[in-house]
Amino acid sequence: MPLLAAVAQTHDTEPMIRFDNVAKRYATGHEGLSGVDLHLEPGEMAFLTGHSGAGKSTLLRLIGLLERATRGQVWVNGRNLNKLKARDIPYHRREVGMIFQDHRLLHDRTVFDNIALPLVVAGMGHAEINRRVRAALDKVSLLKKEKVYPITLSGGEQQRVGIARALVSKPPVLLADEPTGNLDPELSREIMELFVQFNQVGVTLLIATHDVDLINSFDKRIINLRNGRVAADSAETE
Amino acid sequence: MARTPKPPKFQRNRNPVTWALRHAQMSLSSLGRLSRSPISTLMTAAVIGIALAMPSGLHLLVDNVRQLSSSWDGSASVSLFLNEDVSDEQAEAVRRQVALRPDVAETRLIDRTQALEEFRGLSGFGQAIELLDQNPLPAVVVVRPRADVQGAAAVSRMAQELQTYREIELAQVDLQWVERLSAITGTIERGVVILAVLLSGAVLLIVGNTIRLEIQGRHSEIEIVKLVGGTDAFIRRPFLYEGIWYGLLGAAIALSLVLSSLYLLDGPVKHLAGLYESQFSLAVIDPLSLFGMVFGGPLLGLAGAWLAVSRHLADIQPE
Numbered sequence: 001m002p003l004l005a006a007v008a009q010t011h012d013t014e015p016m017i018r019f020d021n022v023a024k025r026y027a028t029g030h031e032g033l034s035g036v037d038l039h040l041e042p043g044e045m046a047f048l049t050g051h052s053g054a055g056k057s058t059l060l061r062l063i064g065l066l067e068r069a070t071r072g073q074v075w076v077n078g079r080n081l082n083k084l085k086a087r088d089i090p091y092h093r094r095e096v097g098m099i100f101q102d103h104r105l106l107h108d109r110t111v112f113d114n115i116a117l118p119l120v121v122a123g124m125g126h127a128e129i130n131r132r133v134r135a136a137l138d139k140v141s142l143l144k145k146e147k148v149y150p151i152t153l154s155g156g157e158q159q160r161v162g163i164a165r166a167l168v169s170k171p172p173v174l175l176a177d178e179p180t181g182n183l184d185p186e187l188s189r190e191i192m193e194l195f196v197q198f199n200q201v202g203v204t205l206l207i208a209t210h211d212v213d214l215i216n217s218f219d220k221r222i223i224n225l226r227n228g229r230v231a232a233d234s235a236e237t238e
Numbered sequence: 239m240a241r242t243p244k245p246p247k248f249q250r251n252r253n254p255v256t257w258a259l260r261h262a263q264m265s266l267s268s269l270g271r272l273s274r275s276p277i278s279t280l281m282t283a284a285v286i287g288i289a290l291a292m293p294s295g296l297h298l299l300v301d302n303v304r305q306l307s308s309s310w311d312g313s314a315s316v317s318l319f320l321n322e323d324v325s326d327e328q329a330e331a332v333r334r335q336v337a338l339r340p341d342v343a344e345t346r347l348i349d350r351t352q353a354l355e356e357f358r359g360l361s362g363f364g365q366a367i368e369l370l371d372q373n374p375l376p377a378v379v380v381v382r383p384r385a386d387v388q389g390a391a392a393v394s395r396m397a398q399e400l401q402t403y404r405e406i407e408l409a410q411v412d413l414q415w416v417e418r419l420s421a422i423t424g425t426i427e428r429g430v431v432i433l434a435v436l437l438s439g440a441v442l443l444i445v446g447n448t449i450r451l452e453i454q455g456r457h458s459e460i461e462i463v464k465l466v467g468g469t470d471a472f473i474r475r476p477f478l479y480e481g482i483w484y485g486l487l488g489a490a491i492a493l494s495l496v497l498s499s500l501y502l503l504d505g506p507v508k509h510l511a512g513l514y515e516s517q518f519s520l521a522v523i524d525p526l527s528l529f530g531m532v533f534g535g536p537l538l539g540l541a542g543a544w545l546a547v548s549r550h551l552a553d554i555q556p557e
Contacts, residue, residue, distance in 0.1 A: 064465075066556055087470070091248035094467035104462055118466040123251045123260055165466065 014078050015039040016173060016204040017063060022072035023228075024058050032058035034228040035072070040206060042172070045199040046235075047215040048208040050225035056208035059225070060175045063206070064096050065089050077172055094122060097166030101178040103158045105150040111137070111161050112146040118169040136164040140194065156187040163191070167198060174198060176207040180214070188214055196220075261475070268479035282448050283484055287491025289441050290535055293434035294527040295496050300423050300430060302521050316397045318379040319408040326350070329377040332405050336381055341396055344382040350375055376407065434530075438538055441488070445481050445542025452477065453550045465556040473551060478543045485539025489531045496523060496531075 017040040024032040033055045040046060048056045061067045062074050065081055074081040077095055084092055097118075105114050115136055119129045137143045140160035150158050159179060166174055176195065180188035192207075192214060199205050209215060215222060224232040251257065272279045318336070320329055326349045337345040348356070353375040358364045381400070383393055397409040453460070463473055504520055511518040 066465075088248055090464070090467045090469040090472075091250070092467075093465065098465060104465065106459055106462060117463065121463060121466055121468040121472055123256060125256075169467075 015075070016042040016044070016077060017206065018073075018075040019059075019062075020073045020075070022062065022069045022074055024055075024062060024067065025070045031228050033062070033069075036225075036228070036230055038223065038230060038233075040204055042204055043199070043202045044221065045195070045205040046207070046221040046223055047218075048206060048223050048225065049210060049212060049215065050231070052210070054225040055228040056225055057177055058228075060098075060177050060206065060208055063173070063175055064098050065092055090121075094118065094169055095171050095173060097169070097171040097174040099159075099162050099166045099174065099176040099179050101181040103150070103162040105158060105161055105165075107149065107151050110147055110149060111142065111153070114150060114161055115164045115168050117165060122169060132168055133164075136168040139167065139197075140164045155182050156190070159183065159187075159191060160194075163194060167203070172202075172204060174203050174205045176205070176209075178209055179207065180209060180211055185214070189217075192218065264475045265479045265482070268476045269483050271476070272480060272483055279484075279487070282444065283487035284491055285444055286441050286484060286488025286535065286539070287495060289437040289444070290488055290492035290531050291495040291499075293430050293437055294492060294523075294531055295499055296426070296430045296433065297527055298496065298500070298521070298523060300427050301524055303419070303423050305521060306518055315412050316381045316383070316393065316400065317410045317412060318381060318400055318403075318406050319410065320377045320379065320405050321407045322376055324377060324405045326377065328405060329379070332403065333379045335403075336379060336400065341384050341386075342381055343384040346380045348378045348380065350377050353378060438534070441485070441535075441538040442542040442545065445484050445539045446546040448484065449477050449481055449543045449546035450550055452480065453546065453554075457554055460551070460554045461556045464554070470551065474547050477547050477551075478540060481539040481541075481543025481546075482536045483539070484543075485534075485536035488539070489535030492531050492535065493523075493528075496527070 017038065019036045019038040022036045022038075023034045026032060036055075036059065038059075048059065050056055058067070062069055062081070063076055065084065069082065076092070079092070081092070106117070109117075112133055115133045116129050119132060124132075133146070134143065137146055140163055142157060142160055142164065145153065145157065145161075150161055153161065163176075163179070166176075174195070179195075180191050183191065188211060195205055195207060196218065207215075222232075222234045223230060318332070320332060324332070329347055329349055333345050333347045336342060350373050354367065354373050357375060358367050383396060394411045397411045400406060401409040460473055500520055500522070507518070507520050
């Protein structure tokens with residue numbers, strides 16, 4: 001059984017991610033997003049570009065409910081996030097795998113334990129955890145590193161651990177915020193190709209990056225943000 | 239615009255077996271975490287132990303004194319000090335007369351010579367006594383009331399009646415000091431309750447502060463667990479178990495402190511009791527103290543941890 005099969009229980013007509021006129025204003029008065037409309041179909045893969053401060057991270061953070069929109073509505077996997085209660089946020093996050101530039105790994109735990117964390121949190125049994133973590137490690141080609149600590153790994157390997165952790169629970173949505181930010185071009189391409197593989201088995205991906213050269217070499221949708229608004233969207237110009 | 243009629247419900251684990259298993263795992267892993275820093279764990283537990291041992295030990299002490307005084311309570315007696323001019327024969331006559339009373343169980347005459355001998359033997363003033371040209375001590379009739387004369391009031395009424403005898407200078411109820419002792423122990427007992435409440439508060443704060451520091455130290459871990467979908471209950475759990483373990487360890491330390499104090503005091507107390515020709519020995523730990531330590535400790539630990547967790551966990555949100 002492929003690792004990422006049977007994800008994304010889709011709801012025929014509903015996009016996986018939908019932004020309706022979404023704005024995010026911070027307490028400082030800074031407007032992270034202003035009036036964003038966006039649809040991502042189930043199984044779609046898109047790159048999010050724009051200069052720093054354009055609102056890429058804010059957009060991803062709204063999807064993962066690290067923040068809530070101040071105006072408009074965000075829908076993910078058929079749920080209106082505005083109406084999601086605080087106690088449901090953990091369950092929502094289990095459906096959204098998140099990958100960060102700084103990996104966010106636990107340095108006092110082995111690679112295996114880091115990747116197992118989402119499954120442990122979800123209360124999965126030992127045998128199932130073992131099986132799934134090994135499969136995820138295999139996906140990111142780190143099977144031999146399961147017992148080591150993240151600090152002994154290279155930046156690219158640490159990022160792959162972060163990716164394995166995000167996909168191990170088979171979430172229908174994967175978000176990545178500058179996943180190749182600190183990597184050389186060759187490693188960056190490897191990581192991106194990994195994402196394309198996940199997309200081929202039905203995961204919806206949204207990847208924020210400013211590496212325009214790299215993403216232009218992939219035939220995927222590119223959404224360009226400028227000053228908190230969608231400035232260009234390759235899906236609409238086609 | 240098309241909409242799904244109802245968003246799918248989130249799946250929550252409601253299997254009690256899995257739930258119990260997870261709790262068992264969590265409690266063991268919390269214990270494991272504590273055992274990885276044994277010195278600081280023991281220091282915290284020792285503070286809790288001392289705080290728990292103090293009221294328990296004091297309670298035990300008061301309890302013992304009370305048992306001692308109640309064993310004397312039954313043998314309350316009235317000492318009749320006779321006038322100095324009463325001869326030994328007249329004293330014996332007084333004794334016989336008193337012995338006829340229906341409420342008297344037993345009488346014993348200590349005549350002036352015997353009183354002097356006793357005084358010389360016990361007081362240590364033997365040589366000073368030699369210097370006196372006459373015996374300053376009166377004869378005493380010791381009266382033990384019948385068992386049905388109960389309580390201080392009845393005994394002192396009896397003493398008042400005996401006081402009316404011409405030969406009797408003073409009828410002294412030997413119960414008074416027992417009553418005073420009982421009043422003193424009552425006061426101390428109340429003090430112990432206050433102390434127990436204060437020290438329970440201290441245990442609460444100690445555990446609360448320890449857990450607070452622990453939460454701060456694991457800030458990034460909590461953040462990441464929230465990021466991958468850990469519920470508040472999941473994040474709370476290890477800290478609550480740590481609180482319980484601290485309390486349990488503290489209770490064990492308190493128990494061993496109290497027991498070793500009892501062991502250390504046992505010899506001297508036996509010696510002291512021997513001097514008073516008493517069979518008294520320290521009682522072992524009472525059920526209330528035992529219960530208070532074994533259950534109160536973990537409960538206070540849990541409460542302290544809860545205090546810290548409910549205050550500080552919500553502050554940590556993933557960035």
